[in-house]
Amino acid sequence: MTLLVAITGWEVEPWLDRFRRLLPDRRVVASGEPFDPAEIRYAAAWKHPPGAFASLPNLRAIFSLGAGVDHLMNDPALPDVPIARVVDDDLTNRMSEYVVLHCLMHLRQQRLYDRLQAERRWWDDRHQPAARDVRVGIMGLGVLGQDAAMKLRVMGFDVAGWSRSPRSVEGVATFSGSEGLDAFLARTDILVCLLPLTDDTRGILNASLLGRLARDGRLGGPVLINAGRGGLQVEADILRALDEGTLKAAILDVFEREPLDPASPLWTHGGVTVTPHNAAMSAPDAVGAAVAEGISRMESGLPLRHRVDRSRGY
């Protein structure tokens, strides 16, 4: 059997190297190289060239190399084979590092203290809130959302979560569905978005949602952290909410178009932190091993794990 690696936007060589080391008895080809379509049994994909999987008669499964599978679902020529999301501790830990870092940055007002340092000003405010005074709300309670919730709780934050269908997470107040959204937003000082991008969630971070966040919090206005997908956010609405004071700050790892256009006002807005879609980067070492394990399971007749429900889109 042969593994087809179809990647755009990332360096492909480290992935090919990793798969060749992990699967020494099998052939590993990159899309664009010559190969016989009939020999491809598995595909590993990140933003593959659309149509790349359309005419592979013996394809048995596609593995997404990053969190999220919207890059696959957007391909109208995607064949009807099982798709697996990557679920990897390394990826999960990195996402939680990012989320906890930026929640603490705002809790501890590090941006303010950086400005005071630049002015050589010693200002020891004795009224800063503790973590327990700050309500973090996580949208999306899959593996990533649950891990971030646990770590934020350990740090002392008051954590709630929202998901499409009801979920129970220890120590976390959970809300679900459109009927639970208002109550969730009304108690949220820092909104952390880790939702998958689907037809239902596209553009969900818009003026209407931002306007429903808590106004009575201890941070001087709500903070948005989006480390999910750029398609979840309406950047014009975020900028307007910042300018109108509906939002105090936005930490964005993802954008409507990536890389972010150098002309975007997000780069220079004082309330915005831009990171280059690296909150939780797929490392070939860890993610490659997860894919190799998935292939080995299928070859042994075991069911595919972390299989995507195509009707839900994630």
Next chain:
Amino acid sequence: MTLLVAITGWEVEPWLDRFRRLLPDRRVVASGEPFDPAEIRYAAAWKHPPGAFASLPNLRAIFSLGAGVDHLMNDPALPDVPIARVVDDDLTNRMSEYVVLHCLMHLRQQRLYDRLQAERRWWDDRHQPAARDVRVGIMGLGVLGQDAAMKLRVMGFDVAGWSRSPRSVEGVATFSGSEGLDAFLARTDILVCLLPLTDDTRGILNASLLGRLARDGRLGGPVLINAGRGGLQVEADILRALDEGTLKAAILDVFEREPLDPASPLWTHGGVTVTPHNAAMSAPDAVGAAVAEGISRMESGLPLRHRVDRSRGY
């Protein structure tokens, strides 16, 4: 009985208010106000005027209002009564917020990404280390050090600790005494100093110590976080180590003299983060309650908790 509140450097009114609400049947006076020395039974102190406790014939105990008691020990006229350190969950949690924040800032290279944002540069480096690749070493394994160690472990860091006498902390490699210091430093990428200030520890963060930190780490040079006491550090040595590349960055919450002199080069050095001794601020609400509980215990004939060993100085 009367409680004497002796504070300099902080606003005293919130403390007096808090104690008066907590101890409605007792008198609470501030140093500087008129009172009969014989009526003082307890004292609550933060950087008290030296000698303030010298002639109080009925003084039974002194409570320090902040972490650390060096401000008391420096008073040659300190009477020989029991001294209690404040141990308070709120103070402990705040210190850990600060430590975890600054460890994550360096793990995730947030200062670098801030600079890239200012240049509108999208640079998604796929080779950044994970928390498990970064070795944090905590000097001081009291209540604060142990809590920070636990939270850093939850975030995935590789954590070790050093203390004067041997300590055992779950999941943490521990080193002790001068014989354990070299091995501890040699495996430390981020050094977190939470030591008490005593004759033994004064100036311990000097050129010799900084030169023994790990040179083979994943952060591009060792990082120092001092949230203990300014007297632990030799600021000229820290600046030289930064300039010579022995140290990559220093995050300092405390200084040889506070407030930090506006002329200090620490304010403007690119490798230094200055915060105004607010890593773990004593909040009158929480700390006042801990002192009131300590007084109540003594009045009931129970032993004082968190009592200072004056021979060790902490």
